[in-house]
Amino acid sequence: MSTLIAAEGLGHAYHDEWLFKNLTLGINAGQRVALVGVNGAGKSTLMKLLAERFAPLEGKIVKNKSTKIGFLDQEPSFPDNSTISDFIFSTENKQQQLIKEYEELIEEEHPDEKKLNRLYEELSEHNAWEYEHQIKTILSRMGINQLQQKIDTLSGGQRKRLALAKLLIEDPEIYVLDEPTNHLDIDTIEWLEKILTTGAKTLLLVTHDRYFLDNVCNTIVELERGKTYAYNGNYVYFLEKKAEREAQDDATFQKNKNLLKKELEWMRRMPQARGTKSVARQNAFYELEEKTKQRSENQKVTLNVKMARQGGKILELEHIKQSFNGNKIIGDFSYVFKKGDRIGLAGKNGTGKSTLLNIITGNLNPDHGKVDIGETTQYGYYKQGGLSFDEKERVIDIVKADAEYIKMADGQTISASALLTLFLFPPKKQHGLVEKLSGGEKKRLHLMKVLMQNPNFLILDEPTNDLDIDTLNVLEEFLENFPGILILVSHDRYLLDKMSDQLFIMEGNGNVKIFNGNYSEHRNSLEQEKEAAAKKQKSDEQKTNASSSSNKLSFKEQQEFKKLEEDLAENENKIKSLTQELNNTDPSNYIKIQELSETIEKINLTIETDMERWMELSEK
Numbered sequence: 001m002s003t004l005i006a007a008e009g010l011g012h013a014y015h016d017e018w019l020f021k022n023l024t025l026g027i028n029a030g031q032r033v034a035l036v037g038v039n040g041a042g043k044s045t046l047m048k049l050l051a052e053r054f055a056p057l058e059g060k061i062v063k064n065k066s067t068k069i070g071f072l073d074q075e076p077s078f079p080d081n082s083t084i085s086d087f088i089f090s091t092e093n094k095q096q097q098l099i100k101e102y103e104e105l106i107e108e109e110h111p112d113e114k115k116l117n118r119l120y121e122e123l124s125e126h127n128a129w130e131y132e133h134q135i136k137t138i139l140s141r142m143g144i145n146q147l148q149q150k151i152d153t154l155s156g157g158q159r160k161r162l163a164l165a166k167l168l169i170e171d172p173e174i175y176v177l178d179e180p181t182n183h184l185d186i187d188t189i190e191w192l193e194k195i196l197t198t199g200a201k202t203l204l205l206v207t208h209d210r211y212f213l214d215n216v217c218n219t220i221v222e223l224e225r226g227k228t229y230a231y232n233g234n235y236v237y238f239l240e241k242k243a244e245r246e247a248q249d250d251a252t253f254q255k256n257k258n259l260l261k262k263e264l265e266w267m268r269r270m271p272q273a274r275g276t277k278s279v280a281r282q283n284a285f286y287e288l289e290e291k292t293k294q295r296s297e298n299q300k301v302t303l304n305v306k307m308a309r310q311g312g313k314i315l316e317l318e319h320i321k322q323s324f325n326g327n328k329i330i331g332d333f334s335y336v337f338k339k340g341d342r343i344g345l346a347g348k349n350g351t352g353k354s355t356l357l358n359i360i361t362g363n364l365n366p367d368h369g370k371v372d373i374g375e376t377t378q379y380g381y382y383k384q385g386g387l388s389f390d391e392k393e394r395v396i397d398i399v400k401a402d403a404e405y406i407k408m409a410d411g412q413t414i415s416a417s418a419l420l421t422l423f424l425f426p427p428k429k430q431h432g433l434v435e436k437l438s439g440g441e442k443k444r445l446h447l448m449k450v451l452m453q454n455p456n457f458l459i460l461d462e463p464t465n466d467l468d469i470d471t472l473n474v475l476e477e478f479l480e481n482f483p484g485i486l487i488l489v490s491h492d493r494y495l496l497d498k499m500s501d502q503l504f505i506m507e508g509n510g511n512v513k514i515f516n517g518n519y520s521e522h523r524n525s526l527e528q529e530k531e532a533a534a535k536k537q538k539s540d541e542q543k544t545n546a547s548s549s550s551n552k553l554s555f556k557e558q559q560e561f562k563k564l565e566e567d568l569a570e571n572e573n574k575i576k577s578l579t580q581e582l583n584n585t586d587p588s589n590y591i592k593i594q595e596l597s598e599t600i601e602k603i604n605l606t607i608e609t610d611m612e613r614w615m616e617l618s619e620k
Contacts, residue, residue: 002028003026003028003029004027004028004029004063004064004173004174004202005026005027005050005061005062005063005069005174006025006026006027006061006062006063006065007023007024007025007026007046007049007050007056007061008024008058008059008060008062009022009023009058009059009060010022010023010024010025010056010058010059010060010061011023011056011057011058011059012042012045012046012047012049012051012056012057013056013057014042016047018029018226019041019042019045019046019226020046020223020226021058021226021305022058022059023056023059023226023227023228024044024228024384025046025050025221025228026218027050027174027202027204028202029199029200030201030202030204031065031127031202031203031219032196032197032201032202032203032205032216032217032218032219033203033204033205033217033219033221034067034205034206034213034216034217034219034220034221034235034611035047035204035205035206035221035222035223036206036220036221036222036238036468036469037222037223037224037468038224038424038468039438039439039440039441039443039444039466039467039468039471039472040437040438040440040441041223041224041225041468042223042226043178043206043223044074044178044206044438044439046223047071047176047178047204047206048071049061050069050176050431051069051071051176051222052069053071055514063127065175067174068170068172068173068174069172069173069174069176070167070170070171070172070174070175070176071167071176071178072160072163072175072176072177072178072180073165073178073198074163074178074179074182074439074466075160075555076159076160076163077158078151078152078159078162078163078164079151079152080152081152082150082151083147083149083151084144084146084147084148084149084151084162085103085104085147085148086164087099087151087162087166088100088135088165088166088169090170092181094126095126095127095128095131096131096135096169098119098122098123098126099123099128099131099132099135101119102119102123102132103132103147104147104148105119107148112590113591116620120593121194131532134169135169138165138168138169139165139418141165141188141191142161142162142164142165142188143161143349143350144158144161144165146551157182157183157349158182158183159511160182160183161183161184164177164192168195173202174202174203174204175196175201175202175203175204175205176203176204177203177204177205177206177207177298178203178205178206179206179207179208179465180192180205180207180467181207181209181212181467181491181492182462182466183349184349185347185348185349185491186259186346186491186493186519187348187353188199188213189209189212189491191494192213193212193216194414196216197215197216197529203216203217205217208464208465208466208467208468208469208492209464209491209492209493209494210235210469210492211492211493211494212496213234213235213237214234216234217234218233218234219231219232219233220233220234220235220237222236222242229242229245230491235268244282248272263500280375287403304466306454307454307482307483307484308376308378308454308455308456308474309376309456310339310374310376310377310456310457310485311374311375311376311483312341312374312375313372313374313375313379314337314338314374314377314457314485315336315337315360315371315372315373315374315457315485316335316336316337316371316372317333317334317335317336317359317360317369317370317371317372318334318369318370318371318372319332319333319369319370320332320333320334320356320357320359320366320368320369320370320371321333321366321367321368321369321510322352322359322364322366322367322368322512323367324355324363326537327444328509328510329351329352329355329510330352330355330356330359330366330510330512331509331510331511331512332510333356333369333512333528334369335504335514336461337457337485339485340483340485341416341485341486341502342485342486342488342499342500342501343485343486343487343488343500343502343504344488344489344490344496344499344500344502344503344504345409345487345488345489345503345504346496346503346504346505346506346508346519347505347506347507347508348506348508351506351507351508352506352510352512353489353506354461355460356504356506357381357459357461357487357489358511359371360459361379361381361459371450373456376456377456377457378453378454378455378456378457379381379453379455379457379458379459380450380453380455380457380458380459381450381459381462382446382447382450382459382460382461383461383462384461384462384465384489385567389434389442390434391433391435392432392433392434392435393434394430394431394432394433394434395420395425395429395430395431395433395434395437395445396416396417396420396430396431398434398449398469399416399419399420399445399449399452400416400450402417402449402452402453403452404416406419406452407454408577413440417430419448420448420453423444423445423448423562424444424471425441425445428559429441439466440466440467440468440471442466443463443465443466443467444467447463447467447475453577455484456483456484456485457484457485457487458479458484458485458486458487459487459489460486460487460488460489460490461465461489462489462490462491463475463488464495465490465491466489472495476495476498476499479499480499485498486499488500492543493519493520496518496519496536497518497519497520498518498526500518500519501516501517501518502514502515502516503515503517503518503519503522505522547586553617557617560612560613561617561618562612564610564614564617566608567606568607568610568611568614571603571606571607571610572607574603575600575603575604578596578599578600578603579600581596582596582600
């Protein structure tokens with residue numbers, strides 16, 4: 001298996017701190033690699049280096065110059081004042097430019113026929129019709145329809161989907177994807193899984209979505225403390241092997257600590273100048289000391305903040321209705337929340353999930369209906385957009401703005417600094433500026449601020465975006481033990497399965513369906529309904545055929561049967577004649593070709609209909 005791209009002796013620093021040094025990594029053709037590691041480990045930086053977005057401070061990236069890399073950034077950038085069409089269709093790709101010209105021309109009220117004829121011929125010559133269909137399918141799946149729309153009018157989620165669409169259209173030799181499932185609904189994620197696993201695509205991606213990771217990737221590379229560890233297998237295999245490695249590391253760490261203690265005693269006993277025979281031992285001591293410093297105890301985020309008391313009445317929604325610009329978002333929805341409710345909010349993008357959450361939390365008054373909130377209900381709302389932090393503010397000051405001291409679940413009161421430490425923000429980061437945090441660390445800080453409010457009604461809108469898998473595991477552990485109400489909006493199917501036992505499904509056109517069960521159970525239910533419908537249709541057809549075969553043709557049916565045979569023969573002759581005329585038509589005569597093609601298509605449809613009826617009568 002050939003290596004398409006490799007990092008040799010790679011080293012890079014961020015804000016004067018080395019993320020990694022002397023790092024080596026190779027990616028082979030057809031390998032689908034997931035890069036995992038805690039927030040701030042340097043995953044996004046490593047991906048940008050491999051995608052040649054900037055040069056490393058040390059080492060080099062080795063690849064064939066002709067190898068094309070497609071990179072999806074967490075927050076993609078676009079040319080100023082450009083349209084979707086300008087961005088999607090590459091000027092270097094002849095087929096794409098022809099398709100762009102054709103799409104723009106047919107959108108005109110009175111298209112130039114000469115230009116249409118020329119484009120029709122060129123598109124046929126370059127075999128671009130199938131490619132055009134493929135491009136339209138990808139754009140449609142990503143919810144991109146207005147090709148002349150300016151990119152600067154798009155939301156952050158729309159921009160991410162646009163960048164992903166362009167990448168799928170270009171189909172590079174190497175895909176480098178930073179959180180590709182962010183801002184995608186579950187149906188689109190499942191479609192993307194099929195696209196990425198079709199053919200021998202080569203991938204390097206960062207994702208928090210464990211189902212996506214397992215379904216797409218065949219190799220996992222962990223980036224930890226500046227080193228990489230590769231595992232050929234799925235996520236469960238990775239966890240097993242990582243646990244074995246950490247157990248071995250712990251044993252080595254304890255051994256080093258004991259040895260360091262002995263060597264430290266030796267160093268203290270001999271403060272005078274030492275002879276040359278002791279120099280090697282001194283150097284070994286300093287090396288061992290450095291290794292022991294680097295190997296910190298395994299830290300984990302600890303989420304155990306106090307929850308506010310919850311009364312009998314929590315929240316009641318009575319006949320809620322909401323529309324925007326004449327579009328029905330919520331038709332007529334009622335629900336009484338009960339203690340222990342764990343609800344997953346599902347639906348395609350734009351079906352009204354955020355609208356329902358804003359009504360629940362009182363941020364939006366519905367057009368019709370009543371929202372009755374219990375006196376003791378305390379919301380904690382983690383919004384998808386995150387918080388707007390002052391990049392020049394210190395991390396600890398952001399937390400202290402809410403409270404100097406925080407009460408934990410066990411009744412203990414701790415300082416803001418101690419709580420930050422529990423959330424894996426060491427003193428150095430606490431007193432550093434927000435701008436030095438990674439995207440995932442900012443999300444973790446946002447989550448911490450939400451939980452500091454001691455909520456008993458927790459709403460998490462896409463909490464998994466940009467969080468590392470270790471933090472997600474701890475978040476799951478916290479949510480499993482959270483005694484309050486939980487509403488979870490997530491495209492992470494694993495999280496929905498684990499955390500919810502009921503779904504509110506936004507079906508569109510104002511319909512909100514309540515399903516008792518988690519996401520996988522809902523999908524299984526849909527599949528069973530499809531299978532049952534298919535079986536019923538087949539059974540009905542068999543009954544109809546059996547009933548038909550038991551009857552003889554009536555006189556009227558005999559006349560119809562005879563007429564069908566005549567019509568079929570006549571129409572087949574027409575097809576032959578029109579096909580010959582089409583073949584002899586001047587290729588530049590686009591209008592004539594179009595007319596003949598449409599006539600042939602209509603006659604073919606008539607033949608198909610007549611043939612079905614002829615076969616039905618012949619069986620009698």
